[in-house]
Amino acid sequence: MKNNNLKAWLYLLPALIFLGVFMVYPLIDVFIYSFEEGYNFASQSYYGTGTYNYSYVLRDPYFLQALKNTFILVVITVPLSTCIALLISTGLASIKRLRNLFQTVYFLPYVTNTLAVGLVFMILFKKTEYSPGLVNAVIEAFGGVGIDFIDGPYWAKMFVLCFYTVWVVMPFKILILTSALCSVKQDYYNAAKIDGTSKFRIFRKITLPMISPMLFYLVITGFIGAFKAYSDAVALFGTDLNTAEMNTIVGYIYDMLYGEGGGYPSFASAAAIILFVIVLTITCVNLTVSKKHVHY
DSSP, X not given: OHHHHHHHHHHHHHHHHHHIIIIIHHHHHHHHHTXXXXXXXXXXXXSEESSHHHHHHHHOHHHHHHHHHHXXXXXXXXXXXXXXXXXXXXXXXXXXXXXXXHHHHHHXXXXXXXXXXXXXXXXXXXXXXXXXXXXXXXXXXXXXXXXXXXXXXXXXXXXXXXXXXXXXXXXXXXXXXXXXXXTSOHHHHHHHHHTTOOHHHHIIIIIHHHHHHHHHHHHHHHHHHHHTOOHHHHHHHOSOHHHHTOOOHHHHHHHHHTSTTOOOHHHHHHHHHHHHHHHHHHHHHHHHHHHHHOOO
């Protein structure tokens, strides 16, 4: 038994070393940086330790704006994309002949370059002096007033960002949920039909509990992915996200490190730790809720 345990640890050793070097050590390093005030990369020096970096970040209006944008993005896109993906997957699961074709078509946006999709969305929504944009053209055709979705009001820009995020993440969710729905045993549905159970009750009492592990997985990964959003906003609004009021927490961290006026690793580390705590808290809450609602 001891030899088997030793062999198991030896097999796991490469993975453990990889995780330690590229995940555990950087996290510890960032945590240390977050308490070092005025840290300088060039001289590898700092003038003090304390919680000033955290207090500065939490009072920085750019960070508060990024925090607001990220939470709006998370609250809107994760439930919306999951619900839409579930509806589409339910329809695909009922199709037998062309199911693979439709799955491929729905999955195409996921393998398309993020910046390329963002450029297409910008062309669709951007209002210029030469063209109102395709979306505005449709709105005006129905008697409405065109809106500058890219450089206009905050709510319009947030609508485009949420729309774009849902579009990008939904294909993966459709693929996972369609596979989960197809794996549910037909015997359960046949027994329910014999008892005269309605389709809605079948869906609520059989389908949802059977695919709840996949739903839980998509919700967890959806929350984590939405909190890490950055390239989506850059694809739509460019790199100067603070001016556009569309920055995210990850964008704020990047700006503190490499953006214009950056070079503040201590502030970036503090913001990164705050993001880590937020994601960890929400994940723990989801894990607690899943114990009652997820059926394995």
